[in-house]
Amino acid sequence: MKQQAIFRALADPSRRRILKLLQKGSMTAGELAHAFDFTQASLSHHFAVLKAADLVCTQRRGQNIVYSLNSTVFEDISRLVMNLFAVQEGREK
Template sequence: MSSPQQPVFKALADPTRRAILKRLQEGSETAGEIASEFPISKPSLSHHFNILKAADLVRTERRGQHIVYSLNATVLQEAMAMLLDIFSPGDSSQDQDNEESERE
């Protein structure tokens, strides 16, 4: 319960971080491997990792010198559930074409 989604949506707002998540979906990777795939510096990536960790979107595991990052899909699902809730609150009847409720 009590999912503080602010950090999750903040984390998802950056394209680099979304790309990291997508990459991690295909399998856990070390920080260095991820860094080698992006055109930004390792400290910058580390900064993004911190934001993803703060949002609980990724988990880390030390393996020798390496730190392995892996995806936490549960939080991603919760974020989706919250989006679902926005456009159909507590009900499954989503009316895609939101007709004009003429109330004054």
């Protein structure tokens, strides 16, 4: 689990918005792009950052690439945040 990649990815508002869009279900790169004013290229960059953090998974379907939330990292992130703030009852086990 790449802690730094995760926090970096979450730091950008557009990327967080991408994640929220994906909550409603998978979307192709093109569909996602419609929700933003950026060029598709810029969006693609954000996808790459999200992928580097394992926050999304991709899957090709014909000419499209379908993005979906990787909710398995959710636990990891929760733990990360916990560990940042849990005021030292941590360390158990």
